[in-house]
Amino acid sequence: MNKTHNIGIFSLVAASALLSACSTFQATPAAPEPAPAVVSSVTEEPPVVTAKMATARAQLSQMVALQDRLYRIAAPLLINNADLCRTQARNLLGFTAKNKYSYSGEFVDAAEAVLNYGDRLEVASVLSGSGAARGGLRKGDALIAANGKVLPVGANAETLAAGILGPLASSSQSLDLTVSRNGATQQLKVPVTRACAFKIDIGNADNVNAYSDGQRVMITRGMVNFAQSDEAIAYVLAKDIAHNVLGHAATTKQAYTIGSIIDNLVAARPDVSMLIGTAGVKPMPQDLDAAADYLSLYMVARAGYKVDGARAFWQRLATQYPASVLNGYTANHPAVAHRLTVIDKTVTEIRNKQAAKRPLIP
Known part of the structure; x- marks a missing residue:
């Protein structure tokens, strides 16, 4: 079952998969006269993708695309109507995040293969007009820390991270987020967004x-x-x-x-x-x-x-x-x-x- 939590405004995903092969080097035994080395390349077979796995990957890709579209359409409805949402308006961050454990069964494999997800939460979407967008947060950023508090990884990362980010967003005008982007650590100041929660x-x-x-x-x-x-x-x-x-x-x-x-x-x-x-x-x-x-x-x-x-x-x-x-x-x-x-x-x-x-x- 898709486990969803309020990190930012919603909860969803993104990215792509890369399969790589590795080679080994072999040399011939010594000979009376110098002989050129013979190199043979042995390439690992890619993992076997069963029909069930292929179906799961296709289903996940379709649902992610539809969810992304809903977020894009819903963003102005939630942000521009905060005053009409009365007691249901909150200070939110305006991004979504997931890792591979946001899914179950064969969909864990699909999340790794299709979305390139691992143990760490990654930004899945950034809503237009939100504080996350203004603060420079990008889809694919890996979440490291918020206001100096290390953000969790692993199977319960969404629930635990929501417990950290929610109170921080509600009690301040901006958050200092530490993210990893293209292998480099970056510090971002993300303003909160008042929106329908x-x-x-x-x-x-x-x-x-x-x-x-x-x-x-x-x-x-x-x-x-x-x-x-x-x-x-x-x-x-x-x-x-x-x-x-x-x-x-x-x-x-x-x-x-x-x-x-x-x-x-x-x-x-x-x-x-x-x-x-x-x-x-x-x-x-x-x-x-x-x-x-x-x-x-x-x-x-x-x-x-x-x-x-x-x-x-x-x-x-x-x-x-x-x-x-x-x-x-x-x-x-x-x-x-x-x-x-x-x-x-x-x-x-x-x-x-x-x-x-x-x-x-x-």
Whole structure:
């Protein structure tokens, strides 16, 4: 299972693999007359890659690419809406980190081969506009120390590092990070970033849905493929961020159920048998859904995305995946007509404020 922790704003990975061969030198025995040495090169065979290993590497590469895309789209939503996230805003660093132990089973091998991960945590992504980006942190930097405290390595490095970095970020305006880059040690001063402290995950499933449990947002691979554009993905992310801000998982008493689904679907090999029927998720009441639509559209606009396409996207989703499609978004959010009415009014309200150059405050 993919073990995720809040290092910076999210948690993910990066890099590439290199396989090298080694040669040995052999000389001929001594002869009565000088004879030139005979050199034979013996090259080690590369490790055998089984079909299972190849599949794991391909799956990991795909999920990493999708997760990277989600981080890029989510960054302005989280950073530009810190004031709207109220008590869920935090001082964060704005980067993600992993090592090979962030994965399990054959995915440890895949992380080594595809991502070049070892025991030490490496920066997996740096979010645009974050303190990490301003401080010069780069993807691939190996984390050595923070404010002079040595950062852990090995199987529990993510959990232990989060326990060190979190309190440091919350109590100061910047961190002194020691990193290793291209074999050389570097000292960086990384400012903290005020942002919505929600974790963003890609779900390893093809059903077209998205989930939020109060602390996290997950959209499935199927939803990303359906949405296609960054703007449409931003609509989905913002909608579930808004549900978290408004406390709807707790209000509907579904935080545990949805949390279990998220835990399951972010796993490298999810148990999709649990997605029978509606997976135990009750339909969202229309008043709560409408409130999340209203807040989410403001978040979308404040993040720099256009709101004009929101109605068409949600209408297309409801048409192609109506409430009768189990484990789909509309099955969990069936009040389509009411939602579209609220979306129309909210888009007009935002346009009028933009035209009048008034603050986009819901």
